[in-house]
């Protein structure tokens with residue numbers, strides 16, 4: 001059970017040396033360390049990861065860093081919401097011990113050139129649409145793992161492919177951390193919580209519901225016995241098109257490898273990326289939940305039961 005951090009303001013550190021000293025002291029005191037990497041502009045989705053971390057760990061580090069290297073040219077890096085004071089307010093009652101909110105210059109020195117090279121599940125879908133994205137994600141996540149040296153790290157299934165890429169990296173590079181993937185937190189009407197939802201006008205916010213509706217339809221069709229992926233994807237596209245969503249991809253893939261499927265005969269995930277106005281949103285749903293190997297547990301690698 002957690003022994004520290006509950007209902008007190010977390011310590012906020014901006015410098016690597018301070019972070020390392022605090023984590024070293026926690027480890028010396030025998031604490032289990034959990035890290036929740038975020039880009040800030042926190043919502044209940046992020047906070048659910050903190051809650052999960054508090055179940056298993058007794059020193060929780062939340063990182064808040066809008067990582068420039070995972071944004072491509074023309075993406076929303078400069079306008080991405082930055083709300084540190086509010087984020088700390090939201091984290092305080094959730095029992096976070098330390099918030100690490102570095103400047104980019106503390107993370108990427110002037111001579112920084114090294115990146116993680118990815119293959120396999122990093123290449124399709126988001127990897128197609130945003131070719132430099134996952135190298136940026138994997139590199140910052142590996143750096144944060146090296147800085148914090150957590151026992152466990154918490155990611156959201158909202159970013160299904162990202163979680164899979166991180167789990168693959170951890171397994172392939174023998175990174176000594178347990179990756180735990182937590183369920184997507186949604187608004188009451190089904191919209192997946194996202195820091196980017198603040199970009200949506202009220203009218204776009206309504207149209208954005210087409211993503212979760214299209215995923216629900218996929219689940220319904222499967223429940224009624226439709227196993228043909230092309231048929232399900234076509235119906236999903238119709239829901240998105242009716243809301244004037246500009247589709248980047250609609251995919252149904254193996255939830256353990258992210259290989260595209262033509263027929264649903266095992267653990268599967270439906271994934272969508274679509275633009276509502278200027279805002280690019282992603283969402284996904286596990287299909288055939290209950291299949292022992294995939295659904296509910298996140299992609300390959302260590303997972304929470």
Ligand code: AMP
Nearest residue numbers: 038039040045155156158159184185193
């Ligand atoms: P971000 O700040 O968008 O980089 O997200 C930080 C972490 O929070 C990632 O592991 C995300 O997958 C996770 N996350 C974001 N939105 C949600 C959500 N609605 N439900 C659960 N986890 C989420």
